[in-house]
Amino acid sequence: MTGSNTDFLLAVEALTVSFDGFKAVDDLSFYVDEREIRVIIGPNGAGKTTVLDLICGKTRATSGSIKFRNRELTKLRENEIVQAGVGRKFQTPSIYDDLTVFENLEISYPRGRTVFGALTFRRDAAVRERVEEIAETIFLADQLERRAEFLSHGQKQWLEIGMLLIQDPDLLMLDEPVAGMSVSERVKTAELLHRIIRDRSVIVIEHDMKFVEDIARKVTVLHQGRILAEGPMSDVKANPKVVEVYLGH
Amino acid sequence: MPSAPAPATGPAASPAARDESTLFDTKEWLAFALVAAVILVVFPLCLDAFRLNLVGKYLTYAYVALGLVLCWGFGGILSLGQGVFFGLGGYCIAMFLKLEASSAANTKIQSTPGIPDFMDWNQITALPWMWQPFHSLPFALLAVVLVPVLVAFVIGAAMFKRRVGGVYFAIITQAVAAIATILIVGQQGYTGGINGITDLRTLHGWDIRQDGAKEMLYFVNAGLLIGCILLAQFVKRSKFGRILVAMRGKEDRVRFSGYNVANFKIFVFCLAAAFAAVGGAMFTLQVGFMSPSFVGIVPSIEMVIYAAVGGRTSIFGAIWGTLLVNYAKTSLSESFPQLWLFGLGALYIGVVMLFPDGLAGLWNSHAQPTLDRLLGRRPTPAVQGPASGATQPATLPPQTAAE
Numbered sequence: 001m002t003g004s005n006t007d008f009l010l011a012v013e014a015l016t017v018s019f020d021g022f023k024a025v026d027d028l029s030f031y032v033d034e035r036e037i038r039v040i041i042g043p044n045g046a047g048k049t050t051v052l053d054l055i056c057g058k059t060r061a062t063s064g065s066i067k068f069r070n071r072e073l074t075k076l077r078e079n080e081i082v083q084a085g086v087g088r089k090f091q092t093p094s095i096y097d098d099l100t101v102f103e104n105l106e107i108s109y110p111r112g113r114t115v116f117g118a119l120t121f122r123r124d125a126a127v128r129e130r131v132e133e134i135a136e137t138i139f140l141a142d143q144l145e146r147r148a149e150f151l152s153h154g155q156k157q158w159l160e161i162g163m164l165l166i167q168d169p170d171l172l173m174l175d176e177p178v179a180g181m182s183v184s185e186r187v188k189t190a191e192l193l194h195r196i197i198r199d200r201s202v203i204v205i206e207h208d209m210k211f212v213e214d215i216a217r218k219v220t221v222l223h224q225g226r227i228l229a230e231g232p233m234s235d236v237k238a239n240p241k242v243v244e245v246y247l248g249h
Numbered sequence: 250m251p252s253a254p255a256p257a258t259g260p261a262a263s264p265a266a267r268d269e270s271t272l273f274d275t276k277e278w279l280a281f282a283l284v285a286a287v288i289l290v291v292f293p294l295c296l297d298a299f300r301l302n303l304v305g306k307y308l309t310y311a312y313v314a315l316g317l318v319l320c321w322g323f324g325g326i327l328s329l330g331q332g333v334f335f336g337l338g339g340y341c342i343a344m345f346l347k348l349e350a351s352s353a354a355n356t357k358i359q360s361t362p363g364i365p366d367f368m369d370w371n372q373i374t375a376l377p378w379m380w381q382p383f384h385s386l387p388f389a390l391l392a393v394v395l396v397p398v399l400v401a402f403v404i405g406a407a408m409f410k411r412r413v414g415g416v417y418f419a420i421i422t423q424a425v426a427a428i429a430t431i432l433i434v435g436q437q438g439y440t441g442g443i444n445g446i447t448d449l450r451t452l453h454g455w456d457i458r459q460d461g462a463k464e465m466l467y468f469v470n471a472g473l474l475i476g477c478i479l480l481a482q483f484v485k486r487s488k489f490g491r492i493l494v495a496m497r498g499k500e501d502r503v504r505f506s507g508y509n510v511a512n513f514k515i516f517v518f519c520l521a522a523a524f525a526a527v528g529g530a531m532f533t534l535q536v537g538f539m540s541p542s543f544v545g546i547v548p549s550i551e552m553v554i555y556a557a558v559g560g561r562t563s564i565f566g567a568i569w570g571t572l573l574v575n576y577a578k579t580s581l582s583e584s585f586p587q588l589w590l591f592g593l594g595a596l597y598i599g600v601v602m603l604f605p606d607g608l609a610g611l612w613n614s615h616a617q618p619t620l621d622r623l624l625g626r627r628p629t630p631a632v633q634g635p636a637s638g639a640t641q642p643a644t645l646p647p648q649t650a651a652e
Contacts, residue, residue: 056505082507094502096495103491108506112488115516118508121488163506 005070009034009201010055010171015064017054024050026225028064032171037197039204039212039233042222043246048205049091051222052173055203056088057081068171083113087169091176093156097149101140101159104148105131108163130166137195138162139188154185158192165196172196173203178211190214209247221246272482280565281478288471288568298460305467305535307575308474310335312528314555314567315474315481316521321553322561323490324517325497326414330422331525331552333429334397336544338526340433340440341396343539344380345389346449346457347441366448371438379439386453393530394523401522405515412511414500423546430545445540449533457534470531474568477524481564484520493517525552547590554597560609569608 004013010032017025025047032038040048053059055066057078066073073081082088096104109130112121135141138158143151148159157177164172177193178186186208193204193215206212212219212233219236221228223246229239236242273281292304313331321327347365356362359369364376382388404425408418433440441447449457456462484490492513496503504510533539542548551574559570574596582589604610 058501058505077509078501078504079507079509082505088505090502094499094505096502097498098494099491107488107491107495107503110507113507114509115489115512118489118492118513119484119487123488167507 006031006067008032009036009069010203011065011067011070012051012055013065013067015051015054015066016062017050017059018062023225025054028222028225028227030220030227030230032201032203035199035201037202037204037215037217039206039216039219040222041206041209041212041219041246042228045224046222047225048222049175050225052088052175052203052205055081055173056086058088079113082167082169083110085170087164087167087172089160089164089172089174089177091179093153093160095148095151095156095159095163098147100145100147101135101151102131102144104159105134105162105166108166110167134162134166137165138192154181154189157181157189161192161196169200171201171203175205176207177204178206178208186211272479272486277482277565281482284478284565284568285475288474289468293464293467298463301467302463302535303579304572305463305470306532307572308470308568309528309532309535310552310555310575311474311568311571312477312531313521313525313552314559314571315477315564316524317553317556318559318561318564318567319481319484319493320517320521321556322563323485323493323497324514325493326514326518327419327553328422328518328521328549329419329546329553330424330426330429330549331521332544332546332549333422333426334401334522334525335529335532335548335552336429336433336539336541337397337400338393338529339533339539339543340446340529341383341389341392341526342530343446343449343533344383345386346452346533347446348376348380348384349452350448350450365441365446367441367444367446368438373438377439393526397522397526397529398519401519402515405518406511409511409514409518414514423549426544426546426549430541433541433544441540443541445538445542447538447540449537452534458537463535466531466535470535473527473531477527478564478568481524484517485564489513489516550597551593554593554600556607557597557600558607560607560612563607563609566607566609566612573608 004011008031012031013029015025015028016023028047028051030038040051042048050059054061055068055073057073057076057080061074064074068081068084068086071084073084073086076084096107099107106123106127109127111127112118131144132141135144138161140151140155140158140162143155148156151159157180161174161177174193178189181189190211193202196202197215204212204215216233218231219233220230221236221239221242228245229236229242237247288308292301296304313335317328317331351363351365353363356364356366356369359366361369361374364373365380368376383392404422408414408421413421433445434443437443451457457466492503492508495506496510496513500510503513529539529543532543555571555574556567557570558574559568560566574593577596578589578593581592600607606613
């Protein structure tokens with residue numbers, strides 16, 4: 001169960017998760033560098049989302065190791081993994097409908113995360129400035145007072161990205177960030193992602209190949225819980241196995 | 250991106266621009282002033298001693314409803330066992346009062362003088378160890394709050410750390426209420442059984458059965474209730490309150506924002522238990538006894554109905570809901586005692602189906618706009634809220650883009 005210590009930001013080794021005997025992720029190993037943008041692609045059911053679930057603690061690994069800065073994540077609770085510096089965006093927008101955009105971002109601000117910290121939390125100038133700065137980045141500066149449930153689908157996706165940004169994670173995991181977006185929203189999101197991936201590592205799951213080519217340096221192709229291919233986009237695209245199971249469709 | 254419609258905030262959303270450092274906004278100030286004025290001035294002036302004591306009894310349930318607003322209304326944690334905490338608080342103070350009433354002189358006809366009468370009837374010949382510390386008033390007062398909080402902590406830790414929630418949690422709390430009743434009734438030598446602990450007389454020599462004492466206790470009760478309202482309002486206005494609302498909708502997201510959700514749930518459950526316990530203790534003091542009929546499933550559900558009728562997300566609604574349902578209960582059960590339980594059930598179904606936000610919801614959607622119009626103010630954004638949702642489809646992406 002103990003993985004080796006490495007210089008990588010994230011080292012996933014021999015990771016396996018089995019649901020009633022079905023191995024959704026099977027003996028998977030991969031490494032992510034500091035400031036690397038990694039895109040995970042693969043057909044439906046390949047285990048892409050499960051890998052993110054395992055890293056962020058939503059699903060518990062059956063065996064194997066996930067080390068973040070040489071710290072074992074498989075033993076930590078979700079909130080501890082977040083505090084270690086891992087942020088996760090879910091496939092469907094996961095935001096707080098009953099709260100305003102401002103409050104959504106404020107809750108994600110990394111301070112006062114204990115019970116008493118939350119009771120004594122003050123909305124001071126630092127918090128306001130940071131929330132406004134993030135809102136500007138995610139194109140929602142004029143929506144701060146609006147209840148999140150009234151946002152459009154694309155705006156909700158941006159809000160969730162903003163909620164992650166305000167945490168300032170070292171590793172950002174995005175599950176299909178442009179899914180369900182209009183063309184114009186997609187362009188804006190690509191621009192947004194380009195800006196936010198500069199000073200951190202990012203793992204992105206995406207089906208939109210144009211988008212993938214646009215942002216990816218290195219691509220991992222998953223198939224049936226295993227790695228089918230890994231490397232620069234051009235190599236992966238030329239790989240006959242990848243074409244057969246995924247790109248050919 | 251199409252131009253955005255005017256910002257809309259519903260009643261649950263607090264505008265971020267508003268000064269967060271004050272405890273109340275203008276509307277909440279008015280609501281608070283109204284509750285305080287009615288409880289502290291109108292009732293004592295208009296009601297005779299008997300009715301005032303009755304209202305004082307109703308208000309002890311308002312503590313429970315207040316706790317449920319935080320726990321259930323904001324946090325989404327439905328507890329069907331708040332009667333347990335109400336009862337524990339009530340029993341703790343009743344034990345002290347009973348010991349004081351069972352002096353050797355008062356109980357000299359018993360075979361063992363100096364112990365509570367029901368123990369003597371059950372052939373118990375010495376005061377049980379768990380009763381011993383209740384000779385001390387400071388201990389009893391501390392126990393009123395600490396014992397229920399400890400029980401809530403154990404239940405909360407056991408459930409929330411294991412991520413038991415929703416309906417399952419509600420059923421378990423209901424089972425706890427049933428177990429508590431069975432234990433109290435079954436162990437009558439130690440608890441007074443089905444009759445409870447009765448014939449309470451004095452508090453440190455002060456006769457609590459006199460009208461003057463009852464009036465005094467009414468004001469103590471009202472003062473404590475206002476204190477609890479302020480505390481609840483503080484929790485609501487803090488980031489903790491917003492996290493409760495966030496947890497109600499998206500518990501997982503709260504975890505992935507770096508919070509330990511279980512700790513927040515345990516805290517709010519313990520706070521609700523503490524409120525209920527203070528209510529229970531004040532009940533015992535004002536009514537003069539405590540019995541398992543305030544602990545079990547039926548009273549616990551009744552307490553949930555008070556909060557539901559008042560509006561489960563409204564701190565002030567909880568107070569009005571409690572008063573209204575209890576007034577109806579007293580009036581109805583005087584004339585049709587058998588019908589009350591049916592009436593209560595119908596009331597609960599009616600509230601859930603027809604106006605889920607209770608009295609507070611009706612106030613916000615009907616009375617408030619009228620009031621605003623009369624005062625020449627803009628209608629509240631609450632009515633505009635849903636309407637702005639209609640513009641939403643325009644901003645939704647075309648389906649083809651997703652493919």
